[in-house]
């Protein structure tokens with residue numbers, strides 16, 4: 592059968608390919624560590640699972656509004672105010688099937704042929720592919736190890752042309768772990784406002800910072816930058832909910848409306864019972880997030896000391912730890 596020419600440019604996600612390979616190797620009895628998809632090895636906390644079970648028992652199994660149930664949009668607004676100090680209303684929020692889906696929808700509604708999109712590198716593998724799928728051009732902006740891989744505003748300025756439409760920020764960054772400071776973000780915000788750029792702020796790893804560092808949202812730095820920012824976040828990493836597929840965006844109403852229209856023709860709503868679980872995650876006790884972060888922090892402490900055999904340490908752990916708050 593003939594394939595559309597556009598498929599020639601499609602490449603499978605390398606992290607998912609590595610993860611699938613690791614799974615196959617494990618099934619063959621090979622002892623392997625998977626550094627592919629970023630996936631907490633904790634189980635989803637019990638109170639979150641219980642909310643999904645209750646939703647099932649209540650027959651909450653039908654289509655919902657495309658952009659998600661109001662209860663979850665309100666939970667997202669509450670979370671963004673509580674954790675990020677940034678205020679949004681229901682109409683600024685859309686729920687999708689994971690942040691990957693959110694980011695794809697965003698690329699499709701924001702970018703067009705010829706647009707350039709700045710990507711501080713190293714970056715998460717899906718950004719350039721999604722930008723290309725929308726017909727735009729990803730522009731890699733190299734960062735330096737000496738700067739802790741934090742992008743400097745001069746590097747962004749140097750890569751910016753009159754075709755630059757947007758900037759994708761990812762702090763904390765996958766894969767480098769770089770966390771942008773308030774000063775970094777203020778400089779980037781001034782640059783984005785001055786050049787009239789859209790900022791996509793992927794805050795998927797927000798909950799996982801160590802050594803006293805704290806992730807800040809660029810949207811919290813003032814109305815001018817907030818107006819041109821779309822904040823993206825996910826339940827996957829913070830609540831060990833990778834398989835539930837719940838992510839969201841918060842931003843200007845016209846962007847959210849366009850994403851809603853697009854999503855309504857492609858996937859409709861995210862899974863109904865996963866949405867109810869997400870409400871429990873965002874509005875319920877947050878000590879499970881802190882406890883998982885603590886456990887990860889203890890593991891990162893093993894890395895700098897090369898005398899420690901990290902491989903052996905990890906192999907000694909149970910492959911599916913329980914969430915420490917259970």
Ligand SMILES: Cc1ncc(COP(=O)(O)O)c(C=O)c1O
Pocket residue numbers: 628629688689690691692715761764765793795824825826827833837838
């Ligand atoms: C930087 C970054 N953004 C977004 C995602 C997507 O997460 P999800 O689709 O599970 O919400 C990932 C997943 O690994 C990621 O690393």
